[in-house]
Amino acid sequence: MKIPVLTVTRTPHASGATVLTVAGELDHHTASEFTDTLRHTPFGPGAPVVIDLAQLDYCDSTGITVLITAHHQAEATGSRLLLTGLRADLAHVFGIVGLDQVFTFRPTVDEALEVLAS
Template identity: 50%
Template sequence: MNDPALSVEPDRSCAGLTVLRVGGELDLDTTPQLLEALDEVPLGADEGLVVELARLAYCDSTGITALITAHQRAQAAGGSFSLAGVTPDLMRVFHIVGLDQLFTFHPTVDEAVQSRQA
């Protein structure tokens, strides 16, 4: 069941990328919805995932853990994983906990796609 507090919109993009546009509140109650969407994303050597967070209003530790899990899954499959449109507040959290060293960030989805094509 989808929680109205979170929206997850999959979009098969070009360059072998799937984009998940995540908006609303990512917390203990809504993280299962994101995990379900992440599990449906094909990942492999020629495929990748961009999670766009520009419309994300709130993210707690369970949401961050889901993003880490997705990153690990992509790496294990030989695919790519990046985040796009991260708000300054969330970027500060990523920096504080050291995840700015783990994740690849792009200002927009278009720039993530261009990076993949380069």
């Protein structure tokens, strides 16, 4: 049996944004690692957050819940939150459950940072 692995890398950007790069499997086994990272990520009006999902291989309902928690954290603090790199299969799932109406998506981190700069 394969043990799910998730890595989350937090990188501050010169613009004041924080980029979280999520790689591996985001599920009930690994969600706590991402939740801990979010807990220690600065959110606020001058501190937007970009979550890069380009290296995310799998996301279950628990993972989606963590992403929704990030959305709530951003709303509560007046921070902007953008998701990038969503693969077609995950974008389809997000569309089915209506998350395409909740999140702002951009294809790449660079494009998200450009949006935040404007």
